[in-house]
Amino acid sequence: MWWLSRDVSLAAGNHVDVLAATSTDTSWRFKETKKSGLTGTGGIGFTIGSSKTSHDRREAGTTQSQSASTIGSTAGNVSITAGKQAHISGSDVIANRDISITGDSVVVDPGHDRRTVDEKFEQKKSGLTVALSGTVGSAINNAVTSAQETKESSDSRLKALQATKTALSGVQAGQAATMASATGDPNATGVSLSLTTQKSKSQQHSESDTVSGSTLNAGNNLSVVATGKNRGDNRGDIVIAGSQLKAGGNTSLDAANDILLSGAANTQKTTGRNSSSGGGVGVSIGAGKGAGISAFASVNAAKGREKGNGTEWTETTTDSGKTVTINSGRDTVLNGAQVNGNRIIADVGHDLLISSQQDTSKYDSKQTSVAAGGSFTFGSMTGSGYIAASRDKMKSRFDSVAEQTGMFAGDGGFDITVGKHTQLDGAVIASTATPDKNHLDTGTLGFSDLHNEADYKVSHSGISLSGGGSFGDKFQGNMPGGMISAGGHSGHAEGTTQAAVADGTITIRDRDNQKQNLANLSRDPAHANDSISPIFDKEKEQRRLQTVGLISDIGSQVADIARTQGELNALKAAKEATSETLPANATEKQRQEYLAKLRDTQAYRNEMAKYGTGSEIQRGIQAATAALQGLAGGNLAGALAGASAPELAHLLKSTEKDPAVNAIAHAILGGAVAAMQGNNAAAGAAGAATGELAARAIAGMLYPGVKQSDLSEEQKQTISTLATVSAGLAGGLTGNSTASAAVGAQSGKNAVENNSLSAGWNNILPSGTQDYGQAVASWNQYAQDNNLTPEQVQEGMNRIAIGEGPSWGTTYKVHPVVQAGGDVSFIRGYTLSGTIDDNHISANQGDIYSIGAHGGASIGLSFGPYFPGLINSNDNDYSINGGFGVGAVGLSTGKDGVSFTFGFGPSWGWSATEIKGVDVNGTSTSEVYRYDFK
Incomplete structure (x- = not known):
């Protein structure tokens, strides 16, 4: 830093560099925590196991804004002369009187503060968990967990919704106890023992570059000259980026070749990824007399990613109290720059190109999750399952001119002469002078507008399907049910930054090459920049999506409470209308038969109709939930439509x-x-x-x-x-x-x-349609059980169609199934798989023609085969199988019909397969081993 009270002069035969110093810093913080032993579950229970968490943060940066160089005179002039390049970077030149900078080329640019941050979180835990189970026990667990989540919420609106959810969880727990008493369920309260594991990982990378412009500040006159006499870099050019030139008197920019005044970019980039997965298996033992043992399993997975980047421009500004004079032997370019003076005089040898820069930002994120589970109770030989999936998306885009580029003259007007072409892209030549003082003389003139636009859209969609009851310590409702949640919000804003020239004289010398009609050029620079402001608030929209999800949860709880109350009232009415009672020491089979008889009474149906699916109460709950979701998303029309x-x-x-x-x-x-x-x-x-x-x-x-x-x-x-x-x-x-x-x-x-x-x-x-469908279903089951040929099957179908067909039994063709195996091939290969369903266990193999690779193990349901003869093939069967990490789907078709399977369990890849001479029965392979349970 040089400060003198007299004149300051710097001269060099080669380069003169006035630079900001660069400070460098790096940091690394790592923390790892390991725990083992007894821990809480969040509900009522405890876990014996281990956990490990780690946090890794690495940061590096360079800083120039805090170490700028300064050359100044408090009472005199400052002169900088370079035989080659004069370079001012992230620094200041200040004079009470005149500043003169001369070089073969002159570059004035900003300093940069650059920073990168990498952050990673990891968590793993596993152990043996003991907790309350059964519908009553798991409902209590759910209420306690919900209460803990209420305490952790910081947003007042979300906290209120979470408190409502907690209160309803308490009601569900009370109903679970009442239902257990009404149905005599010995498994309503119990203890579960499960092995669980869970892991999660997230990582984020961010980069930023913030500029700090140079300043040339003269109390009187400012002169910048690029002579172009030597053969250095940018010879004959004046290049000024993201910096400020100020003069109380006149400003002169004189370049043998080009003058480039541009903005400097402040940039930010962010990328992130997260994932989690886990699951558990266990058993639950009921506390009541005659209680059974339940086995349960669950899996969950989630993943997400985000990407954002933005650019804000720091414009170059030239402010002069009197006259600004610009002379360039070739082009003068203003791109993200403003030239201000009482009078502006420009003599451009070639082209004058003036364009505005738009600040931009983009953000895109997506979060998905899926969870599934099932349980089976021995004794009652009943099972249930649930699946839930959700997806949140946010996407935004913003492009708008903040500060319009242009030449802004005061009462002295402007006098601009251009050798060839003048182009204005969302930029202006403005003046507060009378039109007679404004002159633009150019070969040709072109102009265009810039469109400013901002859009964003956020959405939440989710689905949960459940058979009701409990899965270990997880409560899914007292009654079967399903809930779809869909909501979101969007916004849009737009404006136009116009090209304009103030009223005055425009002279076009090369009329033959003039492409645009000047009548379409705006002459109102004062109102040319219709810029917009950002409309997307990431944190606000994240809270909005959380709100939509909580409202959906609450709606599901209310619907379950209503159906459960209907079930309680209906059972009570049925008991009063019948003389049958449940024996004191009833077996599970007798209890189920007793409940089935109660539910088959007209008294039960009449009472349940007031609360169950399709009732006025349920329609009201759906309408209220849809309306609240729409309002939470800021969509009044959507709220009214949903309601x-x-x-x-x-x-x-x-x-x-x-x-x-x-x-x-x-x-x-x-x-x-x-x-x-x-x-x-x-x-x-x-x-x-x-x-x-x-x-x-x-x-x-x-x-x-x-x-x-x-x-x-x-x-x-x-x-x-x-x-x-x-x-x-x-x-x-x-x-x-x-x-x-x-x-x-x-x-x-x-x-x-x-x-x-x-x-x-x-x-x-029509009744005929119903009869025909039932007859076809019966005939298909008979044909399968008796290994009828395709010709025999078709003959039966023909007889059914004319009213003569036989009817043996009925079939749903829906079976639980456990599958494991895989195949890998290109054109020709081999497959091996195993299947367990409610009828048999089998091992299968085949000589296949396929493309792809697929493998895994899953538990789920098999549907079919249906529609025999739909594919007219006596020899070949076809299948498509796919795995998506936590589950699998499959489709098979052939002469026996069409079959579909889906299940949950580790499964990856895909394959398309052709198998010759094999019957379709839930899979597409030939059996090498089979054992029938029945």
Whole structure:
């Protein structure tokens, strides 16, 4: 730093560099914590195990803003002369009087503060957990855990919602105890013992570059000259970036070649990834007399990623109290720069190019999670399962001019002469002088506007399906049920930064090459910059998505409470209407038979109709939940549409006599509601129609001959769940996204629960159609059991079609299945797999033609085969199998029909396979070993 009271002069035959010093710093912090022994579970219980957490943070940076160089004179002049380049970087030149900088070339640029941060978190824990189980025990656990989450929430709105969820969890726990007493369930309260493991990892990388511009500040006149006499870098050029030139008098920029005044970029970049996975297996023992032992298992996985970057420009500014003079032998370029003076005089040898720079930012993030589990109780020989999945997405984009580039003259006006072309891109030549003082003389003139725009969209979609009850210490509700949550928010803003020239004289010398009509050029620079401000707030939108998810959870809890209360009231009414009682020392089989008789009474059905699926109470809960989700997402139209959808679906039962018309009506409603909510209308329509038709098909397959009015609440929820999945698949295929799948699922669920299951379908489908479907199902089962040939099967089908067909038994063709194995091949290969279902255990192998590789083990359900003869092939069968980490799906087709399987368990890869001469029976291989349980 040089400060003198007289003149300061720096001269060098080669270079003169006035630079900021660079400070470098690095840091590394690592912390690892290991624990073992006894720990809490968050609920009522304890875990014996170990855990390890680690935090690794590495930071490095360079800083120049705190160590700028300064050359100054408090009472005189400052002169810098270089035979080659004069370079001022991140530093200041200050004079009370004049500043003169001369060189073969002159570069004035900013200093940089650059920083990178890498951060990584990892956590692993495993152990043996002892906790309360059963519907009562796990419900209590759930209430305690929910209360802990309420304490941890910092946002007042989220805390209030979490408190509501906690209160409802307490109600569910109380209902669980009442239900256990009413049904005599010996497994309602128990103790679970489970082996669990969980791990999570997150890492984030960020980079930033912040500029600190140089300053040339003269009390009187400022002169910058690039002579171009030597052959150095940028010879004859003046290059000024992200810096400020100030003069109380005149400013002169004189370059033998080019003058470039530009902005300097402040940049930020962020990338991040996170993942988690875990699971557990265990047993639960009921505390009641005659209680059974339950086995349960669960898996979960989640992953996410984010990416963001942004650029803000620091403009170059030239401010002069009197006249600014610009002379360039070739081009003068202003890109992110402002020239201000009472009068502006420019003489450009070649082109004058003036353009504005837009600040930009982009952000994109996605979080997905899936969890599934199942349990089986020995003694009652009953099982249940649940699956839940969710996805959150945020995406934003912002592009806008903050400070418009241009030449801004005062009352002295401007006099600009350009040798060839003048181009204005979202930039202006402005003046506060009278038009007679403003002159632009150029060969040709071009101009364009810049479009400023900001958009963002955030969305949450989730689905949870459950058979009710408990899975170890995890409570999923007292009754079977499902909930789809879909919500989000979006925003848009736009403006235009125009090119403009103040009123005055514009002279075009080369009229033959003038491309644009000057009548279209704005002459109003004062209002040319319609810039916009950022509209996306990441933290705010994250809280919004959390709110939508909590509202969905609360809606699901309220619906479960209503159905549970209906079940309690209905059982009470049934007991009062019948003389049968449960023996004191009843077996589990006797208890189940007793409950089945109670649920088969008219008194039970009448009472359950007030609370169950499709009832006024359930429609009200759906409407309230949809409205609150819409309002939480800031979407009033969506709130109104979601709230009205259940009632509108119920009203559409007037079309029930014609199933085609009914499906079309629901397609229209689903599409309209989706459109009002800002979602994919086609996905909504497809989901509504598919759900409506799927409900009828599923009911005919699973409960043939049962009237809708005779369906139990559990049966209704089964139909609703499967139809919702079908509707979601239809919506996803139509809209080609998981968000469209959620829209389709919600539309289908609405159509099924508030029309089919409340209005009935036995009067919708013609009786002949129902009879035919049941006969076909019976014949297919008989043909399979008796190994009939395809010709014999077809003959039976022909006889059924004309009313002569036989009917032996019924079949649902839905079986639990455990599968393990894999295949790998390109063109020709070998496959080996094993299968366990409720009928048999088998090992299978095959000579296959396939592409791909797939392997894993899973537990799930097998459907089919259905539609024998659909694929006309007596020799070959085909299959497609895929694994997605925590689960697997498979599709097989051949002469026996079409089969579909899905399950949960470790599974990866995909394969497409052709197998010769093998029957389809849930898999596509030939059996080398088989043992039948029955």
